[in-house]
Amino acid sequence: MAITLKHLAVYGPGLSPAVVSFDGHRTLIRGPSDTGKSHIWDCIWFLLGGTGALEQFPESEGYDSLELAFLHDRHEYLVRKAMAGGAARVLVRLDEIWVADGAPNSLEDVAQDLGELLVELIGAEGKKVLRTRSEKGAITGDDIRHWALLSQPGMISRDATKGKGHGSDKRVSSYSLFLSGLDDSAVELYKSSSIKDQAKGKLAAAESEMARLEGVIPVDTNRASTVAALAWVDERLDMFATQLQARSSVLKELRQKIAAEGDALTTASAQLASATSMRERFALLDLKYSSDLARLGATDEGIAFFQALAETPCPLCGTPVEQHVDPGNLKPRAPTKYRDAIAAEAEKIRELRRGLQPSLAHEKARIVTATADVQRLTASLEVLEEQETLVLRAAGQEFDGDPRELAESHTRFSSLIDAFDEVDRLKGEIARLEQETKQKRTALVRNVGSHGDEVGAIARQMLNDWGFTSIKSVYVDPAACDLVIDGRRRLSYGAGKRGLFLSAMTIALMQHALKEGHPHLGVVVLDSPLKAYAQKESADNTDRDIPTATVNASFYGWLSRFKGPGQIIVLENEAVDPATARALNAIEFTDDTRHGRQGFYPPRTVIAPPPAPASDGTEFDDFA
CATH class of the missing domain: 3.40.50.300 (P-loop containing nucleotide triphosphate hydrolases)
Known part of the structure; x- marks a missing residue:
């Protein structure tokens, strides 16, 4: 190697x-x-x-x-x-x-x-x-x-x-x-100095947080009593929830009936309104037929009166009446034709009026039925709503505590328990961080x-x-x-x-x-x-x-x-x-230029003077 x-x-x-x-x-x-x-x-x-x-x-x-x-x-x-x-x-x-x-x-x-x-x-x-x-x-x-x-x-x-x-x-x-x-x-x-500094910073933060939590926890309070108080609050809330569930079941059934009766009342009211509207329309149409018959009768009487009049010349100019009107209208059959037409029209209107009466009677019957349904359903709804009111009033009397106060107490006791647990955790963390900042040196x-x-x-x-x-x-x-x-x-x-x-x-x-x-x-x-x-x-x-x-x-x-x-x-x-x-x-190596090797570098005839020292003071690195 x-x-x-x-x-x-x-x-x-x-x-x-x-x-x-x-x-x-x-x-x-x-x-x-x-x-x-x-x-x-x-x-x-x-x-x-x-x-x-x-x-x-x-x-x-x-x-x-x-x-x-x-x-x-x-x-x-x-x-x-x-x-x-x-x-x-x-x-x-x-x-x-x-x-x-x-x-x-x-x-x-x-x-x-x-x-x-x-x-x-x-x-x-x-x-x-x-x-x-x-x-x-x-x-x-x-x-x-x-x-x-x-x-x-x-x-x-x-x-x-x-x-x-x-x-x-x-x-x-x-x-x-x-x-x-x-x-x-x-x-x-x-651990390096930077890690120790970080540990010191974390230690200070942990100590500050523990001091804050200890200030939040009442002096005369401990975790055991807080846990017991929270258990009592939970028990009361459970009772409240059980009662609320029972009441909710009864209310649910009542409100389902109220909803059904309400839907039926809405339907009956709609039917009553529809029948009333139709009756009013039919009555108005009957009045129109009656008015038409009166108008045709008056017209027929006028024509009959015209037939009974004698022909006379114009009182102003003395000219005969034929020169002022259509001669055809002066014939005896013309007024008769008008009256026959009026009579026919009147008979048609009377026939329509007779046909209108059954419809009018049907709508009146519908109104009666719908009115009875509305009255019955309204009474039923009033009864159901009174029952709902009684149930709600009875539910309020079942509870011996205020649910809002119980909820607030639950939040307060839970926060105190969390604070106790966090203090215990911080104590362990502080002990660990203190060891990190005081790491023992060994050879x-x-x-x-x-x-x-x-x-x-x-x-x-x-x-x-x-x-x-x-x-x-x-x-x-x-x-x-x-x-x-x-x-x-x-x-x-x-x-x-x-x-x-x-x-x-x-x-x-x-x-x-x-x-x-x-x-x-x-x-x-x-x-x-x-x-x-x-x-x-x-x-x-x-x-x-x-x-x-x-x-x-x-x-x-x-x-x-x-x-x-x-x-x-x-x-x-x-x-x-x-x-x-x-x-x-x-x-x-020899320093004698006449024989042997004159050092590491080959000899030269002219040796230049040594270079000036470096201005930056650079020296050779550590040789040892």
């Missing part, structure tokens, strides 16, 4: 690339100060996800891009990034790196964040670590780098290995993951089992091989993420031993993790692990009991024999025996 660094290269237009290749197990890059060794460490950190800008110096002028190649299984990955910063471009050769003709397979872009890719490659995908005691998150590339790359300042620092401030909690979690293989998925989180003790002892055993053997043969016990303090050597904390030793002991722990952690199949980068990069121990003038090296030459020779000899698991890259100032250097195939 680990990766293996292959080479680091820096490129610039028109300039020779600066390249350093890494052995699959151990690489020593040795040389004096200011030859670019620490810069190599910076570049590896930068290309593995570090975000701070690289420090510029005269030898790096003109170079603008970096490349880090590493292997994972049978795949080769290239990480390319501008020296000025920005996003990294990641490429991969899929399938086998080499084909039959010896040419490498083509590169393909990886559409994935570099940090996420590293987490996936080392087998830590999906692992959860504590960022704080109230927040979990995924392990990140920063956690991986922190426990794999040791800078020169970090070697001798008196700060805890987990670092300071923000991020220290998750580094302890990631250390435990590399050590034991177990993440923090099962760890229960503390987090991760069960690393025997893994700490195994890492300690590896580190002790390593330190014995480096010349510290007097060390008898080494074990890991998982809470401090550090070693305890012969009963002393690592940070209690001088700077030289602090650096070497931290190197031993970092390498031992890598070897143990890879052996057990735990997540780990699989690479350890050490910047100057021997330098601090060799500084005799340092006031912090008072406990240097093993000669520097012995430690240097032992360390380099051990490194030349190292075959894994894992990969170690050491950047160091201290001289190495030529035979050991050949066994290590060490990369030697």
Whole structure:
């Protein structure tokens, strides 16, 4: 699951690339100060996800891009990034790196964040670590780098290995993951400050509501007496409902009869009105017939009188009457014809009048019958309505309480019981919220089992091989993420031993993790692990009991024999025996331009002055 660094290269237009290749197990890059060794460490950190800008110096002028190649299984990955910063471009050769003709397979872009890719490659995908005691998150590339790359300042620092401030909690979690293989998925989180603030707000609201309810409940009232009073009211209301139902049944029957009698009275009244109307119409028609007969009689009498008159000339002009009227009307038969017509018309009217009398008599009979029905039904309705009135009056006398008062009492007692219940509920809620606002803090003790002892055993053997043969016990303090050597904390030793002991722990952690199949980068990069121990003038090296030459020779000899698991890259100032250097195939930097490799960057005839310091004060991110 680990990766293996292959080479680091820096490129610039028109300039020779600066390249350093890494052995699959151990690489020593040795040389004096200011030859670019620490810069190599910076570049590896930068290309593995570090975000701070690289420090510029005269030898790096003109170079603008970096490349880090590493292997994972049978795949080769290239990480390319501008020296000025920005996003990294990641490429991969899929399938086998080499084909039959010896040419490498083509590169393909990886559409994935570099940090996420590293987490996936080392087998830590999906692992959860504590960022704080109230927040979990995924392990990140920063956690991986922190426990794999040791800078020169970090070697001798008196700060805890987990670092300071923000991020220290998750580094302890990631250390435990590399050590034991177990993440923090099962760890229960503390409530965050925002959740506690919300609980405090809910607590205040609950207390305010309970105070309001206690003000509503009378002082001399309890729930039991209120329940009893409500039961009495319910009993009275049930009696009221029973009586009301009985009364309603009687009233229903009476009102059905009243409705039936009312419908019959309406029908009878309609019939009476209809018969009365028809009688009046028939009587009016009879009067018309009588008037017509009188008119025809008068006309007949006039014609008879005309017949009896003698013919006389006009008294005014003396002319005969024939000259003034139609002569035909003066004939004797003409008046007779008029009278015969009148007589016939009168007979027809008399016949119609005789036919009208039966109809008039029928309507009179209907009026009599309808009048009797109306009178009978009206009397019946009056009786039924009196019965309804008696029933309603009797029902009012049956109840010994006011239904309205009973209903109001029921509402009041029910509200009081609800208030008692709500107070009980609020008491429980307040107790719960008080616990939420006062959550007890407990120490987090991760069960690393025997893994700490195994890492300690590896580190002790390593330190014995480096010349510290007097060390008898080494074990890991998982809470401090550090070693305890012969009963002393690592940070209690001088700077030289602090650096070497931290190197031993970092390498031992890598070897143990890879052996057990735990997540780990699989690479350890050490910047100057021997330098601090060799500084005799340092006031912090008072406990240097093993000669520097012995430690240097032992360390380099051990490194030349190292075959894994894992990969170690050491950047160091201290001289190495030529035979050991050949066994290590060490990369030697020299500040002598006449021979050897003059540092990381190829030499140039003219070196430009260093660039001006950055105005924004940007510094490299935390290397420790």
